[in-house]
Every structure is written in structure tokens, then in C-alpha cells.
Amino acid sequence: MTTIISKVKEVLESKKYIKVLRWLGILFILLVTFQVGVFVGFHKAAASYKFGEGYYKTFGHNEHDRSGLGRMSTGRFSEAHGNIGKILKIEPSSLVIEGKDGLEKVIRLDSETEIRRFRDKVVLADLNLGEFVVVIGEPNSNAEIIAKFIRILPPDVFGSGSVMNVSTSSTSTMQAVIKN
Numbered sequence: 001m002t003t004i005i006s007k008v009k010e011v012l013e014s015k016k017y018i019k020v021l022r023w024l025g026i027l028f029i030l031l032v033t034f035q036v037g038v039f040v041g042f043h044k045a046a047a048s049y050k051f052g053e054g055y056y057k058t059f060g061h062n063e064h065d066r067s068g069l070g071r072m073s074t075g076r077f078s079e080a081h082g083n084i085g086k087i088l089k090i091e092p093s094s095l096v097i098e099g100k101d102g103l104e105k106v107i108r109l110d111s112e113t114e115i116r117r118f119r120d121k122v123v124l125a126d127l128n129l130g131e132f133v134v135v136i137g138e139p140n141s142n143a144e145i146i147a148k149f150i151r152i153l154p155p156d157v158f159g160s161g162s163v164m165n166v167s168t169s170s171t172s173t174m175q176a177v178i179k180n
Contacts, residue, residue: 047141082136083107083145084153087129094144097133106144107135117152127152 011017083105089096095107115122127133132155137147 050141081138081145082134084134085132087127087131087133090124090127090129092124095127095133095135095147095150097135106142107137107150108140108144108146109150110146113137113147113150115150115152118154122152131155 083097083099085097085099085105087095088098088104093109095109097105097107099105109124115124115127117126132153134151134153135145135147136149137145140146
């Protein structure tokens with residue numbers, strides 16, 4: 001019995017056994033790291049797929065359009081980081097606006113969303129249907145805009161039949177230029 005115990009102690013204390021344990025530990029850490037990468041990659045791909053589904057529904061993907069460009073091929077491409085348009089619907093945590101391209105866009109509001117009428121800070125309850133707003137924010141995976149800033153435009157801006165031209169950049173800024 002003591003010979004078996006002494007043999008086991010000898011094996012456990014040998015350099016080969018310690019090397020094998022180290023390599024198994026390193027292999028285990030590598031496999032766990034790889035599995036975490038697969039998990040994260042899967043969820044990123046799922047979010048990207050979900051965004052793509054909502055994107056084509058929102059931006060007018062045409063099944064008969066063989067180019068795969070949807071509204072881009074006609075020059076009508078909606079802004080992802082902001083929009084400008086008329087308020088069609090007001091809900092407790094969102095707005096629906098009709099953009100300059102005629103598409104309805106869902107605007108999500110959160111506790112960080114700042115709403116301003118001229119210099120005054122206002123709340124969601126101060127908004128009215130039919131008012132024109134400029135929205136700056138970030139897109140989410142449902143092709144909605146999470147608003148960071150909303151500016152209520154004066155009613156006379158669009159009353160004179162002005163043409164609206166909006167351009168956005170990747171830094172999520174928006175400039176509204178009113179041409180007469």
C-alpha cells in the first residue's frame with residue numbers, strides 16, 4: 001500500500017506531470033477564450049442581421065430592384081443618425097415623424113434626450129402633432145433613431161413653401177438648410 005502511495009507522490013511531483021498540467025491549463029484557457037469569442041461574435045451577427053431586416057423594411061427595399069441598393073439607386077436614402085420632419089404620432093417614449101423623403105421614422109426617447117424650443121428646454125408633453133422637428137441621435141438594431149437632441153422648428157419655417165435640404169455626416173451632426 002505504501003509503495004502505491006509513494007509511486008503516486010513521485011508521479012505528482014515529477015516535472016513531466018507539472019508540464020502536462022500547465023499545458024492542459026493553457027489549453028483550457030484558450031478554449032474558454034475561443035468560446036467567449038464565438039458567443040460574442042454570434043450575438044453581434046444576430047444584431048447585425050436584425051438591423052439589416054429592419055433597415056430594408058424601413059428604407060423601402062424593393063423586391064423587384066435587382067441592384068440590391070433599394071432607395072440608394074434612386075438617390076433617396078434616409079438618414080440613420082438623424083432626421084427632420086413633421087410629428088405624426090406621440091407616445092410616452094417615442095415619436096413617429098414623416099421625414100423629407102416621405103418615410104415614417106420611429107424616434108426613441110430616453111432620459112438623456114434633450115428637447116428644445118428655441119433656447120427653452122421642454123418635455124415630451126410640450127410637443128404637438130404636426131410640428132416640425134430636427135432629430136439628432138444614433139441608430140439602433142431596429143432601424144430606429146435613439147434621440148440625443150430634438151429641436152422644435154418654428155411654424156413659419158415651412159409655411160412659406162420652402163424646400164428643405166438636409167445633410168448628415170458620420171459624426172451624427174445635422175445641418176438644416178432652408179432654401180427660398
